[in-house]
Amino acid sequence: MKIIVTRKALLLFSLIFMYLINFLIKAQPPYPFIKCQNETTYIANSVYNRNLDAALFSLQTTNSGFGYYNSSAGQGTDRANAICLCRGDVERNMCQSCLRDAIFRLRVVCHNQTEAVIYYEFCLLKYSNATILGNNDMARDIYRMQNINTFSDKEQFNGVLQPFMSKLRGEAAAGNSLLKFAMEDTSGPGSNTLYGVTQCVPSLSEPECNDCLEYAINQMSLCCDGRYGVVILMTRCNVRYEIYEFSINSAILPPPPSSQPSPPVTSPPGKKTRPSRTVIFVIVLTVSAIVIASICIFLILRRKKILVKKDNIMDISTIESLQYTFEMVKEATNDFSESNKLGEGGFGSVYKGNLQNGQDIAVKRLSKDSGQGENEFKNEVMLVAKLQHRNLVRFLGFSLEGTERLLIYEFMPNASLDHFIFDPTKCALLDWNKRDKIIKGVARGLLYLHEDSRLRIIHRDLKASNVLLDEEMNPKIADFGMARLFNIQETHGCTNRIVGTYGYMPPEYVMHGQFSVKLDVFSFGVLVLEIITGQKNQYFKIDNKLEFLLTYAWKSWRQETTSNMIDPTLMVESNSLDEIIRTIHIGLLCVQSNVAERPTMASIVLMLNSSSLSLQIPSEPAFFMRSSATVVAASDSENSNQRSSQSSGNDASISDIVAR
Incomplete structure (x- = not known):
């Protein structure tokens, strides 16, 4: 078969190739x-x-x-x-x-x-502690970044850049008291396009903004002459140019001032006008841009599809270095003997083991006859292997041989949190300082999952039995079999498969399958109230009558009897009472029915670590009513479908068992 390659096709392919090269070599600034x-x-x-x-x-x-x-x-x-x-x-x-x-x-x-x-x-x-904008020392907090690549003809490049940035400087300085900002593009040397931005703090006057931007633009030529891209950041103003488009949403900006249209060009009488080379060039560029845009959209969609595939169909082979042989784990656990068993759950059992180097481990052995668990296993392996935080349980490795699927973690000598706070004897071992440390540690772990890890991660099964305690009673979040991964730009999702534990799940998730980071926030709020009261989020007997934890907490808050909620074994000192009540307040903010009203984990960490911050008044929490065999949401009981038992049908997680 003969393939004919036209000059136009070669031109198109060369344009695409140049675009891809520019895309690959562009350097992103090292933020923050x-x-x-x-x-x-x-x-x-x-x-x-x-x-x-x-x-x-x-x-x-x-x-x-x-x-x-x-x-x-x-x-x-x-x-x-x-x-x-x-x-x-x-x-x-x-x-x-x-x-x-x-x-x-x-x-x-x-x-x-x-x-x-x-x-x-x-x-x-x-x-x-000083006036920020009153300081005219513009170089005090200047920050410069530059692309590593340089234009070959700097003189030609500067001939385009200088008038372009001067134009943007004037437009930004002429802005009003709400916005002093300009963002445009212009044709650069060769086939490049220059994209630029200038911005001032809007409270500056026009001369002040102009002076600041002029200083910043001068810094470009002093530090980074001829570079493909430069960023100059200062508190009062900032400037930037690149050879790629970096705007986020220009549609939200005010429209630029309209310019006077140029007079039409007329042709001499009796002669027909012919398309100029400029028009032809514009048409070619437009068609090329459409083709390139289509290719970019295809690549972006394909990349997103690959990411989603990686999130849901995990490739175990990428972390082979963490793989243990089944025989090695079998020997470490004494052939999975009953004496080494730490507990048992719907997905299998957990055993204590000891490796040949003397290290203690906890082995999660998924049951062979379980109808589910394969995806959870792969999810947990790929996810936890990439996570490193002092408040997350440390993943050591896995084993996957035949029907045997094993997850290996560091051993936690103090088991899980539920074996302390819900035990009438052991709860006395947790004074307020220890409980406060546990609450703050769990909050930091969730903040890492939500905002500081490479992908946004929603745990979806945070509860007392999934918080493990090391020898110093430091908390570590465990069991990521239910976790859901997001791209960092994503904020929420919806599912038909509800997983987790009733009592820890918010109503929008239980009833409609809607989940976001606020799902974990709700679970965290329930956990906070459980830690302080020593009661599970279910009915319990107090003053000879049954009370439901969230109902009881809300009633106590409204009646200003919050101190009555505190676990009597705490032996609260007078200087700790205000701190405990404040923590209850934060817990109630987390379990509000309205998703938008719940704070983010970043705000929660800040509130927990700063007693001087004022807190909003919480609204009514989402109530979960429990009978002996039924769990429903009070706000939508007719849609609850009478789900049975404390845990959902998918809550067969091994983390429900005695902690590792």
């Missing part, structure tokens, strides 16, 4: 950049610390412009000032998400610094 700017520190619970907490907490509600937030708290030398500026094309939800993450990261890295700044691609955050 954090700078603890001075050596002045503050001490915990100081006046400045409380003012800083208050300023950061209220920052999101003090919108002073288009993605610009500022807040202050306190007076004199203890005054705390904070500002956040999101890029002008970033939507509000993404802006606030960036802000929340910036607050958390900055407080962790610069935990006792009075002044600090963090730059992301889409937002910046700075706090200080």
